[in-house]
Structure formats: C-alpha cells, structure tokens
C-alpha cells in the first residue's frame with residue numbers, strides 16, 4: 294500500500310485562466326508577457342506533478358498527502374506545495390522546478406544561478422520552507438494541535454538540476470534533496486520519529502479540517518495584463534474552422550461557415566467566463582457572451598449546466614463551480630491557425 298492522497302493536485306486558478314485566455318483572446322492582442330507568465334505557471338505545476346508522482350509511490354499508507362494547500366492565518370495566507378501528515382510528524386515539501394546549475398550558500402542564505410556571465414539570485418528555498426513551517430505551526434495551534442514535529446524539505450523536481458552546496462554545510466544535504474531521493478529521506482524521518490503525537494481519529498479529523506479550510510488563490514489575469522472584453526472573441530468559435538460566432542439553432546450550435554454542429558459548445562465558453570471575469574454570470578451577460586438574443590435559451594443553457602443560482606428573473610445570478618471542480622483536461626487552444634503558439638506548448 295502506498296501513501297494515501299487526501300487532496301489531489303489541481304491546476305491553479307491562474308493556470309486555468311491562462312488556458313481560458315488563450316482560447317478567448319483575439320490573436321492580435323496576444324502578448325509575449327502573457328505567454329511567459331503562462332509558461333512560468335505551467336512549469337511550477339509540471340514540477341509539482343513530478344514530485345506528486347514520486348510521493349504517490351511511497352510505500353506507507355499511513356502517510357497522508359495534500360498535493361498543494363493554501364490556508365489562512367488572518368490576515369495572511371500561506372501556500373504549501375505539498376504537505377505530508379503522519380501521526381508522529383508532519384513534513385512540508387517546497388518544490389523547485391527551475392532547471393540548470395545553482396549555487397546555494399548557507400552562510401549568505403542565498404541561491405544564485407550564473408547564465409552567460411550574469412548572476413541571478415533567488416529567494417532562499419530553505420527559508421521559504423521554514424516560513425511555511427512557522428505559518429503552519431500557528432495554524433495548528435489555533436486548531437488545538439501543539440508540539441508535533443514539523444520537518445521541511447526543498448525538493449528539486451528534475452534530476453538535471455544541479456545545486457552546489459557552496460559551504461558544504463551538512464544540514465543543506467538534508468534540507469535540499471532531489472526528487473529521486475525523496476523516498477530515502479522520508480524513510481530517515483520515519484525512523485527518526487517513533488512517538489505517536491496524534492491519535493488516528495484526531496489525524497483524520499485534522500485532514501478533514503485542512504480540506505475544508507483550503508482556499509485556492511484566485512488570479513485576475515485580465516487586470517494583470519491588462520486586457521478587457523474588447524480583446525476577447527465574441528460568441529462561440531467553431532472548433533473545425535475557427536469562424537465565430539456559431540449560430541444557435543434548435544438545441545444546437547452551428548457554424549455559419551463550415552456547418553459543423555455542436556450541442557455543448559457553450560459550456561467551455563461559460564466556464565472560461567468564470568475564470569476570466571469572476572464568479573457569477575447573469576442571463577444578460579450570457580446572451581452577450583454567446584451572441585444570442587433569447588433570454589429563454591440563455592436560461593435553459595445555464596440551468597442545464599447545473600450551476601447554482603440565487604435571485605429571481607433578471608436579477609438572477611448563476612455561480613461558478615469551485616476552482617478545484619473545474620475540468621482539468623480542457624484542450625489547449627490554438628484554433629487560430631495563423632499565429633502558432635511556441636513549440637514548448
């Protein structure tokens with residue numbers, strides 16, 4: 294039996310939003326900055342997934358794993374890449390996805406990378422993980438859990454990344470590890486902590502509380518980049534020929550150009566609206582989004598998607614699903630064939 298996954302990793306709101314943006318944006322407005330920001334977000338996600346895989350094969354079912362969690366210690370939020378709970382100790386993983394050759398200086402508490410004679414410096418990952426530990430400790434205390442040992446590990450997601458321990462500080466070898474040695478390091482910690490600090494029912498209850506108090510970070514990428522509705526395609530784009538908008542016929546959408554038909558083409562665009570514009574949609578906004586006239590059609594569409602709602606008639610608002618419930622496999626765009634996305638997609 295392998296480690297028990299309590300919470301599976303989901304794409305972040307920012308990552309889902311970039312995917313939505315690339316589906317919706319009029320190609321002339323697509324900027325390099327958006328692509329770079331997307332790539333950074335995606336690299337973080339991919340690195341974490343690498344570590345998720347390794348950890349999911351760790352042969353101890355009494356290791357409870359949260360693949361990413363964000364909690365609040367008012368007024369601060371803190372995010373942990375991976376949290377492992379056992380009834381004897383907890384462990385925070387800070388995942389690093391950067392590739393290349395780095396130098397870590399424990400005296401200076403500095404991580405640097407030299408590329409083409411230029412030195413870039415990064416936040417000390419050990420200090421970052423320690424900061425998460427401080428936050429988690431006070432979160433746990435507020436929930437009545439005291440003095441359970443918390444370990445921190447900086448996990449390098451890719452084997453090709455080299456971290457040179459400049460000062461040969463032995464502690465650094467224990468704190469910054471490669472994904473490949475994760476099992477071995479967890480074995481050491483498992484052997485080190487033998488005293489039961491929490492009963493199993495208490496630990497299970499804690500897992501439930503953590504799940505309940507997880508607050509994923511919301512991004513507002515239109516504001517960040519900055520873009521408005523004017524930069525987005527109006528109506529549904531045909532998947533076959535990229536024309537838009539598709540026309541609403543009885544119970545289906547049809548492309549005026551190639552006659553391709555779809556019954557549910559509106560679902561993706563409504564979900565994209567939630568990612569880009571916020572957590573609600575009205576009947577009027579839906580009509581504008583889908584380029585249709587009939588309030589009745591819009592109501593049927595929104596109701597059939599099973600969205601929760603509040604209010605009556607024109608004041609009715611339909612609510613976005615929770616971020617963790619969004620489809621993870623949305624096809625990455627790029628239907629607008631004249632402008633190819635970079636190869637690394």
Ligand SMILES: [Zn+2]
Nearest residue numbers: 531534548551
């Ligand atoms: Zn078409």
